[in-house]
Amino acid sequence: MVAQPPVSTDSFWMPFTANRQYKAEPRMLVAAEGMWYQRHDGTRILDGTAGLWCTNAGHGRAAITRAVSEQIHTMDYAPPFQMGHPPAFELAQRLVGHTPEGLNQVFFTNSGSESADTALKIALAYQRARGQHQRTRLIGRDKGYHGVGFGGISVGGMGNNRRAFPVQLPGVDHLPHTLLPEAAFSRGMPEQGAHLADALEDILALHGPENVAAVMVEPMAGSGGVIIPPRGYLQRLREITLKHDILLIFDEVITGFGRVGEAFAANRLGVTPDMITAAKGLTNGAIPMGAVFVSDTIHEAFMQGPEEAIELFHGYTYSGHPVAAAAGLASLDIYEQEDLFQRALELEAYWEDALHSLRDLPNVKDIRNMGLVGAVELEADDKPGARGYRVYRHCFWESNALVRCSVDTIALSPPLIISQDEIDQLVAALKKSILAAA
Numbered sequence: 001m002v003a004q005p006p007v008s009t010d011s012f013w014m015p016f017t018a019n020r021q022y023k024a025e026p027r028m029l030v031a032a033e034g035m036w037y038q039r040h041d042g043t044r045i046l047d048g049t050a051g052l053w054c055t056n057a058g059h060g061r062a063a064i065t066r067a068v069s070e071q072i073h074t075m076d077y078a079p080p081f082q083m084g085h086p087p088a089f090e091l092a093q094r095l096v097g098h099t100p101e102g103l104n105q106v107f108f109t110n111s112g113s114e115s116a117d118t119a120l121k122i123a124l125a126y127q128r129a130r131g132q133h134q135r136t137r138l139i140g141r142d143k144g145y146h147g148v149g150f151g152g153i154s155v156g157g158m159g160n161n162r163r164a165f166p167v168q169l170p171g172v173d174h175l176p177h178t179l180l181p182e183a184a185f186s187r188g189m190p191e192q193g194a195h196l197a198d199a200l201e202d203i204l205a206l207h208g209p210e211n212v213a214a215v216m217v218e219p220m221a222g223s224g225g226v227i228i229p230p231r232g233y234l235q236r237l238r239e240i241t242l243k244h245d246i247l248l249i250f251d252e253v254i255t256g257f258g259r260v261g262e263a264f265a266a267n268r269l270g271v272t273p274d275m276i277t278a279a280k281g282l283t284n285g286a287i288p289m290g291a292v293f294v295s296d297t298i299h300e301a302f303m304q305g306p307e308e309a310i311e312l313f314h315g316y317t318y319s320g321h322p323v324a325a326a327a328g329l330a331s332l333d334i335y336e337q338e339d340l341f342q343r344a345l346e347l348e349a350y351w352e353d354a355l356h357s358l359r360d361l362p363n364v365k366d367i368r369n370m371g372l373v374g375a376v377e378l379e380a381d382d383k384p385g386a387r388g389y390r391v392y393r394h395c396f397w398e399s400n401a402l403v404r405c406s407v408d409t410i411a412l413s414p415p416l417i418i419s420q421d422e423i424d425q426l427v428a429a430l431k432k433s434i435l436a437a438a
């Protein structure tokens with residue numbers, strides 16, 4: 001018997017949710033502290049997903065609460081167009097201390113979707129600004145997720161995200177995804193699959209490389225099923241894009257801020273793109289905020305132009321919002337003081353062993369991991385996604401753990417403060433639920 005939630009579930013149309021199914025069995029979270037959520041019936045739930053890849057420093061961080069509260073008190077809002085305030089400039093300056101070399105400019109947004117669309121717009125505007133007006137084509141990747149704006153769904157490669165929206169950006173092609181059956185149960189980055197980057201040359205040959213503005217990929221695809229980049233694959237993409245003078249954009253909305261053991265996957269993998277998109281961990285999930293990190297070369301092309309402001313006529317009412325910026329600064333303080341990105345790297349081996357201990361459970365088809373990201377892919381039932389949902393549901397109600405399911409892949413991305421003991425608890429909870437769902 002499911003305890004009744006403390007509020008009516010009538011009017012909130014929940015995003016990405018089977019609303020009718022949810023209302024029949026509302027899963028309500030009412031409080032959070034450290035590694036733990038609390039259910040509305042008081043049960044503690046181990047957070048195996050950092051909310052939604054957001055709370056890398058864990059929940060309820062007092063320093064963030066304080067910074068947000070002080071900033072609202074000092075100045076709650078200021079217009080971001082033709083008017084500045086210190087927190088946004090300070091945050092931008094602090095952030096570029098963590099980006100790969102040469103990415104020293106920050107355009108603030110409010111979400112990952114806005115970051116993706118902003119990066120695509122900067123790419124198109126940059127090509128114009130440097131006189132390459134014909135470079136209008138964009139290239140994404142199958143199973144890629146770049147949020148829900150029209151740019152993001154067009155360049156992204158998720159069928160369900162597009163099906164109901166027939167109007168999309170023209171001139172977009174997709175690389176093949178890199179999830180190969182022969183790489184199943186790879187520990188960390190798979191050895192197989194770097195050759196798939198060469199498909200970019202085929203697409204370029206088809207349309208003429210001189211017509212392509214940018215390639216956008218997640219270094220590690222999250223929503224498409226946690227797809228770890230094959231060793232050498234991103235290096236190859238970088239080589240080809242450089243050869244043809246095409247921009248490379250990494251969507252690091254989930255890999256940013258320590259998730260894979262460095263500030264960004266780009267740093268960890270030693271591949272420097274021309275732009276990086278971010279959100280989520282930027283404020284530890286406490287206040288909505290996104291960002292695009294842009295290379296000096298791109299930025300300079302705009303600054304040289306005669307009418308710099310209208311060459312990228314773009315922005316949001318809440319770009320660099322002072323309260324979000326305060327949350328971002330306080331989050332960075334925690335990440336730096338507690339060395340959390342390094343902590344993720346140091347826990348990687350323990351995490352990997354713990355996850356791969358599930359290999360012989362029934363219906364386990366693949367296990368993937370990198371940094372503090374993990375995925376257990378299950379064999380589909382008759383109906384794709386049904387087994388994944390059963391495990392997800394069982395985890396929440398019976399094993400007291402929050403995991404995420406993308407069809408039949410259970411994804412894990414705990415806060416980077418997780419202890420070895422909590423890793424064991426999380427994996428034991430998942431084991432119990434996989435067995436129950438078998």
Ligand SMILES: Cc1ncc(COP(=O)(O)O)c(C=O)c1O
Pocket residue numbers: 110111112113114116145146147148218222223251252253254279280
């Ligand atoms: C890689 C990636 N890009 C973009 C987004 C969209 O972010 P938002 O939901 O904040 O718009 C997400 C969300 O999960 C994501 O994983």
